[in-house]
Amino acid sequence: NPANRQSIKQTNKHRVEFTQLAAEYKAVNLGQGFPDFSPPQFITEAFCKAVSGGPPMHQYTRAFGHPALVQSLAKFFSRIVGHDIDPFEDILVTVGAYQALFCAFQALIDEGDEVIIVEPFFDCYQPMVVMAGGKAVYVPLRPVSGTAVLSSGDWVLSAEELASKITPHTKAIVINTPNNPLGKVYKREELQMIADLCIKHDLLCFSDEVYEWLTYDGAKHVKIASLPGMWERTVTIGSGGKTFSATGWKVGWAMGSGHILKYMKTIHQNSIYHCATAAQEAVAQGFEREHELFGTPQSYFQQLPAMLHHRREKLASSLKGVGLQPIMPEGGYFMITDISSIAVDFKDSDTKDENYDFRFVKWLIKEKGLATIPVSAFYSPEHSKEFDKYIRFCFVKENSTLDAAEEILKKWSQNESSH
Amino acid sequence: MSFALQCLRCSWLTRGSAAITCRRRSFSTSQRLMMSRHTHAKRIQGLDKNVWVAFTSLAADPSVVNLGQGFPDIPPPSYVKEALAKAVSVDRMNQYTRGFGHPPLVKALSQVYGHVYGRPIDPFKEVLVTVGGYGSLFSTMQGLVEEGDEVIIIEPFFDCYVPMVRMAGAKPVFIPLRLKSGKKSITSADWYLDPDELSSKFTSKTKAIIINTPNNPIGKILTRDELQMIADLCIKHDTLCFSDEVYEWLIYRGQQHVKIATLPGMWERTITIGSAGKTFSVTGWKLGWSIGPQHLIRHLQTVMQNTLYTCPTPLQEAVAQGLMLNMELIGQPECYFTSLAEELEGKRDRMAAIVQEAGMTPVIPEGGYFMLVDVSALNQDLSDMKTDDDDDEAYDYKFVKWMIKKKKLAAIPVTAFVSDQSTKDFEKYIRLCFIKQDSTLDAAGAILKNWCQTNTTSN
Numbered sequence: 001n002p003a004n005r006q007s008i009k010q011t012n013k014h015r016v017e018f019t020q021l022a023a024e025y026k027a028v029n030l031g032q033g034f035p036d037f038s039p040p041q042f043i044t045e046a047f048c049k050a051v052s053g054g055p056p057m058h059q060y061t062r063a064f065g066h067p068a069l070v071q072s073l074a075k076f077f078s079r080i081v082g083h084d085i086d087p088f089e090d091i092l093v094t095v096g097a098y099q100a101l102f103c104a105f106q107a108l109i110d111e112g113d114e115v116i117i118v119e120p121f122f123d124c125y126q127p128m129v130v131m132a133g134g135k136a137v138y139v140p141l142r143p144v145s146g147t148a149v150l151s152s153g154d155w156v157l158s159a160e161e162l163a164s165k166i167t168p169h170t171k172a173i174v175i176n177t178p179n180n181p182l183g184k185v186y187k188r189e190e191l192q193m194i195a196d197l198c199i200k201h202d203l204l205c206f207s208d209e210v211y212e213w214l215t216y217d218g219a220k221h222v223k224i225a226s227l228p229g230m231w232e233r234t235v236t237i238g239s240g241g242k243t244f245s246a247t248g249w250k251v252g253w254a255m256g257s258g259h260i261l262k263y264m265k266t267i268h269q270n271s272i273y274h275c276a277t278a279a280q281e282a283v284a285q286g287f288e289r290e291h292e293l294f295g296t297p298q299s300y301f302q303q304l305p306a307m308l309h310h311r312r313e314k315l316a317s318s319l320k321g322v323g324l325q326p327i328m329p330e331g332g333y334f335m336i337t338d339i340s341s342i343a344v345d346f347k348d349s350d351t352k353d354e355n356y357d358f359r360f361v362k363w364l365i366k367e368k369g370l371a372t373i374p375v376s377a378f379y380s381p382e383h384s385k386e387f388d389k390y391i392r393f394c395f396v397k398e399n400s401t402l403d404a405a406e407e408i409l410k411k412w413s414q415n416e417s418s419h
Numbered sequence: 420m421s422f423a424l425q426c427l428r429c430s431w432l433t434r435g436s437a438a439i440t441c442r443r444r445s446f447s448t449s450q451r452l453m454m455s456r457h458t459h460a461k462r463i464q465g466l467d468k469n470v471w472v473a474f475t476s477l478a479a480d481p482s483v484v485n486l487g488q489g490f491p492d493i494p495p496p497s498y499v500k501e502a503l504a505k506a507v508s509v510d511r512m513n514q515y516t517r518g519f520g521h522p523p524l525v526k527a528l529s530q531v532y533g534h535v536y537g538r539p540i541d542p543f544k545e546v547l548v549t550v551g552g553y554g555s556l557f558s559t560m561q562g563l564v565e566e567g568d569e570v571i572i573i574e575p576f577f578d579c580y581v582p583m584v585r586m587a588g589a590k591p592v593f594i595p596l597r598l599k600s601g602k603k604s605i606t607s608a609d610w611y612l613d614p615d616e617l618s619s620k621f622t623s624k625t626k627a628i629i630i631n632t633p634n635n636p637i638g639k640i641l642t643r644d645e646l647q648m649i650a651d652l653c654i655k656h657d658t659l660c661f662s663d664e665v666y667e668w669l670i671y672r673g674q675q676h677v678k679i680a681t682l683p684g685m686w687e688r689t690i691t692i693g694s695a696g697k698t699f700s701v702t703g704w705k706l707g708w709s710i711g712p713q714h715l716i717r718h719l720q721t722v723m724q725n726t727l728y729t730c731p732t733p734l735q736e737a738v739a740q741g742l743m744l745n746m747e748l749i750g751q752p753e754c755y756f757t758s759l760a761e762e763l764e765g766k767r768d769r770m771a772a773i774v775q776e777a778g779m780t781p782v783i784p785e786g787g788y789f790m791l792v793d794v795s796a797l798n799q800d801l802s803d804m805k806t807d808d809d810d811d812e813a814y815d816y817k818f819v820k821w822m823i824k825k826k827k828l829a830a831i832p833v834t835a836f837v838s839d840q841s842t843k844d845f846e847k848y849i850r851l852c853f854i855k856q857d858s859t860l861d862a863a864g865a866i867l868k869n870w871c872q873t874n875t876t877s878n
Binding site for chain 1: 504705
């Protein structure tokens, strides 16, 4: 008998399903959210250096975070958050940001608690809330009406709608900025609105900021934990994988006031306990280097967004060329595109009960050899039909991959115009 | 800066009188915090302390010879380190791999264990890669154990089993290994499971029994007959078996490690756990695996999908290569699966000898890299240890703290691995780890030799 807590809807299975389909059809893969280029040399060198370090590099390190790493994270982020972060009390290193999220939900959400999730949301939040015995309450970002929706900045959260979702059972709100899949970078005023509600109703805030260094067009990433009254109630989550384009290293962290982090440590010590030593040492070295180069052109945190800025433009123009309407992301790895202007005859009757965007994505893989992810996968069941005309592209890819995608899109638009 | 921030900053930056003033001023803030709903979920109630938290910092003093925590200070084989460095230089190896296990690794595991089990093992459905053996234990508990279940745990046990069972909402039911009567224990084989006692622990609520063979901390290897007895009960009561076999390769001369999953009727109800860290002396890589039937493994996979999704890629690639390399060498002296055990047997015997020199009695382990040591013959006077904890602290806890402070030698108290009911049976033992380089064992030897001499002169 499987444990009852396994009655979690397997929302993440789409990732597995589409990956398999993409491989089967040898599709150009703009679905999966990871780079197909290598991490920067300085970080892979740091890893190799760690590997050839003494025996301690291959044995258990401090369970809550390798000292070199927590110290470099504390040093680096203290000046950004505007608060002296204690490396040993206020930081927990985890196996990717994913495990940090898991620790937050398990440590702080109990049977009957409600958790507000802003949609569209990275799909793991919902099953994690359920696994912790909580209830997910959704509030969607909505495109502003009346104007052409061209940017992720045109999707906003209604203060009234958000406030209306808060009940005496609400324990926490989860935000993700820059957002996956939309790419929205919450402005200071928007975060202030959320902060005001958190303080008024004494809520916790889980802020997933894994894409924090990837902002475009001058958008500024603001940490909600740096707003007055928020440090003591916010868990801020970060990712070494996204920071250094090495998603396969699975080094993440949670940062926040020690009185909250200590509960997450208890979950961590009774589930995983230690994270891999050498990978942590390498990420620590990465942050040391970035600390020295912060704000300068040699900083990877300047170079990567600059490089991705162009890739983003390139993909957007390819999509417009075939009549699709991309929504320019202010940040992150992804771009969503409105597909409602394209009429497609799905000959596949097997999928007729699925959401439109799911059918579209499968059709796009099979018929055009291009892999993406349907955006309604990032919505609750109650709202998914409202938002089923969008698909998500990852543009954090080599130029050759984006060129291949462009070829496919060009051929497609030529086919369309020749009919 | 806000008032709240000011006070938070003040209270941790300053100690002493300034902090007191700050505390008075910040009372309303802390009052607000205390009255807030920033309380933890019930599932972690009482699970915050553990023996490692207590002893790791004590033993971290570099002047202390650390035979406490269970990890090698010997280097891992060079080919695994090389494989890791090589993996990092391959672009694709730095990005996410398959969630349930990197294909080269699950295939290597399927091959190695297919050979060991004598049955085909499906790499994609019957194997899950996890963050250490620890992560496998967690995925197993979360995937298969429910609120209200009972889980039988054999004492002494690796200490994480109890909090994991509790976190799953279940109740641990203990059965101690007992010492054969009339024997002053000399080997781990002198500890046994009483069949009637074991049988009495199975109830209609029993979901699983956890076994650990070779056992940490005693080093006992469950015999085929003992495993058959456990298997018979599992089949009779239709319970699961979680078999923690992380030390499976560390078997000493004359011993045989038997996998309970190979006994008739057991494959379909057993999850077997292994560890790259223990196999290749790379505990800091934190990779492990669960092997079992698809209908059970799929629940562990669901847990994985909702907890950390995937394990690090380059580490998995390197372990895969290490396994394939040794697969070719099985039966040959260079095979690490057997050569490490040979190396450790020498260290085991050396450790036993130097411990005896100090007047302590070792329990020679049949497997694993720990040794229980009976310190009762020393009748050590611990009165000069100011106990800041209550007087109910078990003898071995007091002894180890004293030994770290006075003798600069660290061990782990064995009652950390038993329930309260069994404390009195185990509090005369401390646990030493002997997977240490010769210089560490030399240093321990010097302390133990000196100890004996000090005792002699003080009499």
